[in-house]
Amino acid sequence: xSLSTTDxxxxxxxxxxxxxxxxxxxxxxKLTGILGLIEQMQAVDTTGVTxxxxxxxxxxxxxxxxxxxxxxxxxxxxxxxxxxxxxAEPAVEKGLYLVPKVIE
Amino acid sequence: MINKSLKQLSTMLxxxxxxxxxLTQAFLTRIDQHNQAINAYISLDHDKTLAQAKVADAMLxxxxxxxxxxxxxxxxxxxxxxxxxxxxxxxxxxNFIGPYDAGVIERFDAIGAVNLGKTNMDEFAMxxxxxxxxxxxxxxxxxxxxxxxxxxxxxxxxVAARLCAAATGTDTGGSIRQPASLCGLSGLKPTYGLVSRYxxxxxxxxxxxxxxxxxxxxxxxxxxxxxxxxDERDSxxxxxxxxxxxxxxxxxxxxxxxxxxxxxxxxxxxxxxxxADVAKVIETAIAKYRKLGAEIVDVSLPNTMLSIPVxxxxxxxxxxxxxxxxxxxxxxHRAAEYTDLMDMYCKSRAEGFGAEVKRRIxxxxxxxxxxxxxxxxxxxxxxxxxxxxxxxxxxxxxxIILGPTAPSTAFKAGEKADDPVAxxxxxxxxxxxxxxxLPGMSIPAGFVEQDGKSLPVGLQIIGNYxxxxxxxxxGHAYQQVTDWHExxxxxx
Numbered sequence: 001x002s003l004s005t006t007d008x009x010x011x012x013x014x015x016x017x018x019x020x021x022x023x024x025x026x027x028x029x030k031l032t033g034i035l036g037l038i039e040q041m042q043a044v045d046t047t048g049v050t051x052x053x054x055x056x057x058x059x060x061x062x063x064x065x066x067x068x069x070x071x072x073x074x075x076x077x078x079x080x081x082x083x084x085x086x087x088a089e090p091a092v093e094k095g096l097y098l099v100p101k102v103i104e
Numbered sequence: 105m106i107n108k109s110l111k112q113l114s115t116m117l118x119x120x121x122x123x124x125x126x127l128t129q130a131f132l133t134r135i136d137q138h139n140q141a142i143n144a145y146i147s148l149d150h151d152k153t154l155a156q157a158k159v160a161d162a163m164l165x166x167x168x169x170x171x172x173x174x175x176x177x178x179x180x181x182x183x184x185x186x187x188x189x190x191x192x193x194x195x196x197x198x199n200f201i202g203p204y205d206a207g208v209i210e211r212f213d214a215i216g217a218v219n220l221g222k223t224n225m226d227e228f229a230m231x232x233x234x235x236x237x238x239x240x241x242x243x244x245x246x247x248x249x250x251x252x253x254x255x256x257x258x259x260x261x262x263v264a265a266r267l268c269a270a271a272t273g274t275d276t277g278g279s280i281r282q283p284a285s286l287c288g289l290s291g292l293k294p295t296y297g298l299v300s301r302y303x304x305x306x307x308x309x310x311x312x313x314x315x316x317x318x319x320x321x322x323x324x325x326x327x328x329x330x331x332x333x334x335d336e337r338d339s340x341x342x343x344x345x346x347x348x349x350x351x352x353x354x355x356x357x358x359x360x361x362x363x364x365x366x367x368x369x370x371x372x373x374x375x376x377x378x379x380a381d382v383a384k385v386i387e388t389a390i391a392k393y394r395k396l397g398a399e400i401v402d403v404s405l406p407n408t409m410l411s412i413p414v415x416x417x418x419x420x421x422x423x424x425x426x427x428x429x430x431x432x433x434x435x436x437h438r439a440a441e442y443t444d445l446m447d448m449y450c451k452s453r454a455e456g457f458g459a460e461v462k463r464r465i466x467x468x469x470x471x472x473x474x475x476x477x478x479x480x481x482x483x484x485x486x487x488x489x490x491x492x493x494x495x496x497x498x499x500x501x502x503x504i505i506l507g508p509t510a511p512s513t514a515f516k517a518g519e520k521a522d523d524p525v526a527x528x529x530x531x532x533x534x535x536x537x538x539x540x541x542l543p544g545m546s547i548p549a550g551f552v553e554q555d556g557k558s559l560p561v562g563l564q565i566i567g568n569y570x571x572x573x574x575x576x577x578x579g580h581a582y583q584q585v586t587d588w589h590e591x592x593x594x595x596x
Contacts, residue, residue, distance in 0.1 A: 041417070046486035046487060051488075051489065056296065081433075081435070097434055
């Protein structure tokens with residue numbers, strides 16, 4: 001599998017990570033090496049093998065569909081990123097997180 | 105005092121030879137003297153730590169203490185701790201203050217252990233050398249020019265340099281065992297599901313597991329007695345009866361303590377790629393096991409080499425999903441300048457994550473993307489089963505598996521930093537254990553002289569599911585007739 005810098009930029013966009021041309025070039029070299037390592041898997045015949053998604057053959061527990069968490073919004077919002085422009089105040093207002101406007 | 109075992113410290117506290125405040129202060133003084141050079145800790149808060157020591161002294165005075173009450177423990181900075189800065193080694197979480205306690209932190213708090221501080225680590229636990237931390241590299245106390253291993257390298261360096269009595273770590277592909285090996289201490293990755301992952305910042309959820317890092321197997325057993333247990337807040341936590349992991353120690357006979365124990369040697373762990381010096385140390389350790397009465401049998405783990413490609417599909421795939429929560433909205437780093445919401449996400453993540461984390465997110469995104477899922481992710485999940493089946497076959501012939509923990513001793517800082525594939529091969533003997541969810545540990549087995557320095561070598565012990573007590577017993581028997589685990593680096 002050979003990648004191009006266009007592929008790197010497409011993957012980076014899917015991952016929501018900004019990369020410039022220089023970073024894309026550098027990432028291409030490293031990712032090509034890693035994907036070369038990963039390609040070793042293709043030589044293995046896995047016909048009839050059931051995929052193993054969990055370390056042990058157990059099913060995860062279910063719980064009653066009831067609220068168990070208490071409201072800690074004020075506490076959690078203390079960790080909101082700062083508003084910016086020199087202010088360290090958390091980007092929250094009336095219990096809501098502030099982000100750029102998405103609806104005109 | 106700083107070189108005592110947890111049991112000895114516990115006795116000293118119980119007999120009032122020392123108070124928890126005095127003991128804690130002794131470690132804090134050492135940290136103040138040496139941490140700047142070693143960089144083992146990211147966060148320290150002497151006031152909080154000493155306040156906990158006072159609480160511990162009150163518990164000791166009121167006879168409500170247990171074995172680890174009052175003992176200073178370092179916590180890997182991957183565990184969320186209420187009121188403590190919790191960074192996971194990342195700029196992304198540089199200013200994050202824990203709003204609650206992780207399950208592991210709670211358990212130590214409940215028995216009155218003292219949190220000495222949060223230890224340095226590879227960013228989001230991604231690394232084998234502790235060179236990817238936003239808060240700077242950690243130095244190996246045995247040779248400051250070398251890496252301590254990763255990602256729990258801060259915890260490893262702190263234990264090795266006696267900047268704590270013991271520490272916690274986490275292990276996704278070898279991140280407890282490999283740094284334990286490179287720093288000359290004992291480290292255990294328990295069976296998946298045995299220790300709560302609640303409040304442990306997730307890297308690869310089906311592989312991550314917390315465990316103890318300490319000077320000896322006895323110390324680790326005491327830590328395990330605290331750390332393990334069911335936690336209903338973690339859906340992968342296993343509801344099992346609590347165990348006493350020290351229970352096998354008293355049963356060891358003086359003459360042939362390991363008589364009846366079948367020890368498997370996988371030929372794939374002694375093949376090309378293993379340093380000759382390390383191989384020699386491991387062979388000497390195996391001879392010691394034979395002398396202790398163990399029966400040595402040959403086993404095979406034929407898919408060992410495939411564990412690295414499988415891991416580097418599955419772990420990044422899970423990481424790309426887990427780390428999608430860091431979007432600059434609710435917590436974590438937010439870029440100062442952006443044009444719209446999408447730009448804010450992309451810039452915040454580009455600025456907040458380091459190169460290795462970004463690389464792994466990109467790999468994970470790629471292998472999960474449309475058209476590649478079957479060829480990479482599904483294929484890896486199938487080979488993961490083959491790897492687990494290899495262990496199941498091996499454990500029909502033996503009780504524990506012995507081998508090297510890492511292919512070499514600690515390497516020089518920067519030596520592999522530009523070659524991720526070479527770095528990933530560091531975990532060749534440890535990764536399969538995580539893929540299968542088995543317990544594995546590393547204990548000191550000797551030293552190799554290199555450039556005028558003595559560098560530690562780790563012996564890996566792999567056990568069957570939930571067989572930690574037997575593994576610790578086997579390690580303890582070895583530590584009764586060797587003193588590698590008691591050695592400490594000079595100059596710290």
